[in-house]
Amino acid sequence: MAADTPAAEATPPQRPLIMRYAARSDVGRIRAKNDDSAYVGRHLAVVADGMGGHAGGDVASAATVLDMLHLDHGDYNGDAITVLADEIQTANSLLSELVHINPKLAGMGTTVTSLLLAEGKLHFAHIGDSRAYRLRDGEFEQVSVDHTFVQRLIDEGRLRPEEAETHPHKNVLMRVLGDVDASPELDLDTLDVKPGERWLLCSDGLNYVAGHVVERTVRETKDLRECAETLVDLTLEAGAPDNVTVIMLEIVEETRDDVSTAAVDVIPPQLLTTESKPDITGETAGPAETPPAPKPVDEKPAAAEPADSAEPSASTDPHLGEHLSAEVLRLELASRPHELVGAAATAAETGSIPTIAGRTVARRAATVLTHKADAPEADADEILEPTKPRRWVTWSIAAAVLLVLTAGLWLGYAWTQTRYYIGEFDSRVAIYNGVSQRLGPIQLSTLEAVTDIRMDSLPQFSQQRVRQTVPARDLYDAQRIVKNLEGTGTIAPSDECLTAPPTTAPATETASPTGTATKAPATATSPAPSPNASNPAGATSPAASPSPTVVCEVGQ
Template identity: 75%
Template sequence: MAVPENPATGSSPAQRPLIMRFAARSDVGRIRAKNDDSAYAGRHLAVVADGMGGHAGGDVASAATVLDMIHLDSPDHGDDAGTVLADEIQTANSLLSELVHINPKLAGMGTTVTALLLANGKLHFAHIGDSRAYRLRDGEFKQVSVDHTFVQRLIDEGRLRPEEAETHPHKNVLMRVLGDVDASPELDLDTLDARPGDRWLLCSDGLNYVAAHAVERTVRETHNLHECAETLVELTLEAGSPDNVTVVMVDIVEETPDDVSTAAVEIIPPVQGSKPAAAAEGVPAAAAAAAADEPKETHASKHGDATPGSGQAKEPQDGNAANAPQAESGSTDPHLGEHLSAEVLREELASRPHELVGAAAAAAESGSIPTVAGRTVARRAATLLTHKAEPADGEDALPALRPRRWLTWSIAAAVLVVVAVGLWLGYAWTQTRYYVGEFDSRVAIYNGVSQRLGPIQLSSLEAVTDIRMDSLPPFSQQRVRQTVPANDLYDAQRIVKNLELTGTTSPEEECPKVSASPTPAPGSAPPATAAAPPPATDASAPAPAPPAPSPSPTPTITCEAAK
């Protein structure tokens, strides 16, 4: 829009700040049992979230994410707006993980996010999932976001044509989402120039069932934003609407004096009848959303068959702001504890122009704000909603973890003691044993056992004998090199003695007995036995002398030779 010159000075007046004109609409569709979409639109923030996780958590995921981001609807972010937006989405991802940790029934839930944050004449864009952002500028209508889907990856790799994507069996398989799967999901981030006259369309993928040319024609030709949003949703319903559909329309315009008079107030007065939380005591958390008992969808595909299931959970928890201890007058931070009350949240939203639709609107109206419950994480819950609370002190955040930590350390110490005692007892037992082995080509006695425990040798040299290994029979050499176990030192000495006398490791009594009778010479008559009677002779004749045996040396017979 052209800015006229100031006739008094001849110069152009300063350009007025840019804001968003907006409209939002969400519908459950004709088939789904509940609406898993959420959206928010305001003067400086527009966001669409499409939840998944079936009956258990799709609506919880999208509502928690959108409600966690609404405080960004402010012009006060300066040059850090892009970083603030990215950090906010990562914080919302952490919130979803904490909700799953508190309530395992929500496991598998997730959500897409597509958001615009207007600050200092720039549009900061963030995107993850398959919700979409379109921009109409100077007559050109184009998709700014890129779908994080399996079929889009196939298209990018040239393995699939764009016209085949709509009929592909895995067209709804998401590759990136917020949820309890990735602690730090990858976002598409960009900073774009904001021009007066730009028109933006943010939508969930339910609008994909309307032909692209019909969507473009509606955005071009329907000047009224609310009428444009209504028309797009009606076109989706006429197409059968097998999924939830959410549409946010945004026009970038210059701020007018009327806009300034209706801007959001900075301080929100306390809600009548509520008790603010004491700053020194921390703040209690809002109610955590409960889940239904039905099984959940996975992140792999968020558009399974729809069956009746529970909607947004409405079970309140302890610790609403109304139950917090009364603080001294003037000590309450209006941006801290009071925001944890759904009533105060509604009051804040009513204080500035905005539209909140889908599951997030249902959560705000019912009071079942999906956030973290419990006193130990009260300040964390406040931070999730307002991001202006101070971090919790160590004594506020860790008491529940200390008993478990000490228990873990105690168990680990006990295990180490048991292992150490067992190793010491085992080593002590080995030092009561002995064996016979080889040392420097001689027979030696060792104390311990011949095995090793890693680098530790479990034996020591006790004594080295004078018996050379090469003086032993081959069989005995092999036995000694393989070590001969002994019960004690006496037993080891006995084995050495056997090696010295017989050349074997066996005791002498185990060897075969060798006859002490002399061996007759070859060709000589065998000696007479003691039992044979003497031959009859003449009594007067002298008795013949017995024949003298031929002496023959008796060889040394070892156990090896006997065998």
Template identity: 85%
Template sequence: MAADIPAGGATPVQRPLIMRYAARSDVGRIRAKNDDSAYVGRHLAVVADGMGGHAGGDVASAATVLDMLHLDHGDYDGDAGTVLADEIQTANSLLSELVHINPKLAGMGTTVTSLLLAEGKLHFAHIGDSRAYRLRDGEFEQVSVDHTFVQRLIDEGRLRPEEAETHPHKNVLMRVLGDVDASPELDLDTLDVKPGERWLLCSDGLNYVAGHVVERTVRETKDLRECVETLVNLTLEAGSPDNVTVVMVEITEETSDDVSTAAVDIIPSQLLTEALAAASDATSASPDPEAADDEKPAADKAPEKPAAAEPPPSTDPHLGEHLSAEVLRQELASRPHELVGAAATAAESGSIPTIAGRTVARRAATVLTHKADAPVAEADDLLGQPKPRRWVTMSIAASVLVVLTLGLWLGYAWTQTRYYIGEYDSRVAIYNGVSQRLGPLQLSTLEAVTEIRMDSLPQFSQQRVRQTVPARDLYDAQRIVKNLEGTGTIAPPDECLTPSPTPAPTTAPAATPTAPVPSPDPSAPAAAPAPAASPTPTTVCEGGQ
């Protein structure tokens, strides 16, 4: 045991406790994206398993983990356990606001299982079905309780524990962080801690590895990194239909090497001031009031400066998000840590789920402080703000409805200027309108029925009439009917094809000689052969072929 022994045989000085750690997250064999997130440092470990599928499980877990990582330090003025619980509750409210800004995220949520090591105590907070295991004094036990439907059945004695893994509703959560509950119930505890004890935090993806295999791996694998890699690989070998995230923590005493790389201030005070001022200026200088309403909640619309003050211009409407990403990178660079899963992807890309300047201020602050009058102001603004926006929406909807109605009426009026030839009761008929239908609405009416029977027309003309023959106007329709009555075709006679006659040859073709005509007078010479007649021109009309 590493401890300083002062002269004179005094009690050894206990060094501060910190965490040694390793973490890994994998998307698994089936899923397209990773909805898990995890962070672990010297004082904080947190695993979050997002849900909501395509809607935003990764957003929920990443936003929650990134909003909690500033707790990774060991000095708190008040009760660190209370700070941890408040932070999780506040992260829950931020998820609700994200859904309010982007309704496509509705239904997203996340589990949270976290440890905060502060002042020689280990503070535990948990909600959902991610798990926390502890190996201490040779005893391996699950500290967390799954907030699932099957666990409730087990607690009530209606289901045996061995039946839980095959129950069809084993993944149904009863408690979760998200936009479902404004104040979710957390499992909280403050635990004594000893150097050498180990903790395993994991998402439910690790459940596909048998419990005794997990325990043996944690017991026998001394290297934390190797232990994490082994557990994830075992999950992948088991098929891994879900994401899997594993965090291993070992409690140890701080050494001189740790002190030399101890965490610095999260954000220097000057940078914090500049970030908050810039975020305030960016939101107050937004050129589009509607865009500003969508970017931040009503509680943050109160001006930070007097009304007469002119805010500096801003050319970047996403300055709040950029500042949030910059502040986050400052925090991550200030201390040893591991960030994995969706939260790591968000931090690398800068796509940090934010609530404009409010999230910048929260991430820049070391300890979250709550103002009693903030919820009241927020409620008042939320009640008053939607009214003008509702009138704008109603006006736009009414205008669109008028335009659509006018367009439909004009289109129908145009169809009533058209005519076509069709069939009615086995006779040729003239219709006013067009032959199409608009839903249940027929866009034509019967104008007149002629005496021309369909079976009196050539087959080709019958087919054309049944398919309808369009006409420019009523006169054109009557002309087509007259052509059908006179020639049995659609086209008028002057449109028929009349080829030029072929000139007759000077002598009859050799193949068809003409016999001499016998003369009544035997002494008279035989008559000369008659010239071949010229071919008669052939008229080819539509429908007569």
């Protein structure tokens, strides 16, 4: 038994692993604004490099990082990598919603390189050309793979690595988070982790520092803060034509001091506002020198202040959703040790949180802070309730208008299909079903039948009429017109030359030699009557002559 005791003391239970960290971001010497964002805490590290320039690269990176920071904890019950991947996909859908609301942001996107330390494993997710390096057991290596055009050329053996830095398309991304892909392909991996290993996460702005210089700095600079500062300073010395963001972290075992520090009480909104006055100057309508504090999340937005109040209530601000987003975010950030840099830090400080009002506020209120979902979610939904009817009314009106237009177009099209007309097809007379018009790219008629009547066999006038199309009441009427064209060469209905009204003209009258019809004698066998007293000269007895018949002359 005595021999067992030292062995038991030599293998104490392993304590949980956490990250020690430092971060820095700089706009560089050329760019007008910083499109990079980064967050690092004890369990989560994320670097995002926004693209889109003036169109919203900073919005894309800030929205993505701020949407992910609630993952900074270690309790995942074995599905940490799934949660991490799903959260990045959710951030991607958030960017698409932002573009839908503000089309000026179209084309924005961001890279994402992230590490989630949970349950003794390091979960890695990556898309784009930001990078992750690991120093472990003396070996320094790049864990991430650049999703760029030149990297694909290198992988295919069409380009040497040393040629990549001078390639004209070195910044062309093949995969990125944004409104260009509904389901972007991520690089995912779960890695073994051990205390003492170091990680460098950075945007591609660090690429202007030679790789061996970066490696030497990470190896030789023991202090994480000093290492991050040195890497950014080296980038600035190299000209820094792009934004540069660096996270340095080291995996260590959690100590008793870490546990006590992590148990930070959530700071009430009033105290948070008092300590961080510059953070809310962009949120309120009050004077810049004395900005009023926004109301806490669990207060109703009803205006209870008198009309002559010296400071306007935050509930009167039209951007109430932004107040709530900023307030919830600040409460969350105050609940745990972390560093937030770049565009995401600027958004948190100014309250210009790039979120979708309602959806993100309620979701954050339900899942972040101390993970108490019921009260924050109810409060956020109650505050945002007035915006929902307006949205549904708008959609309902739009749907009704679309339904009426669709029904009208369908009825109009159905009516056209009851009509017929005569036209030309392949130099022949044809019958068409419909009307001889187009509705945009839609032809409102179809070919019903092609006859044997050649256009050049018709008189010139009839040819012109057919080419201009001859309307018909129905298919029978169209067939009758075609039969008349075949028989007489005209479009006149054939029943006009079948009968004629009776006439009292003399039987001796003859038709004009050029006429199309002739009148027959009163009787085929009796001679013409002679005039008498009861029958004056030149008159013909009606009784002696039946009604004449009109005969159409048809060329054989």
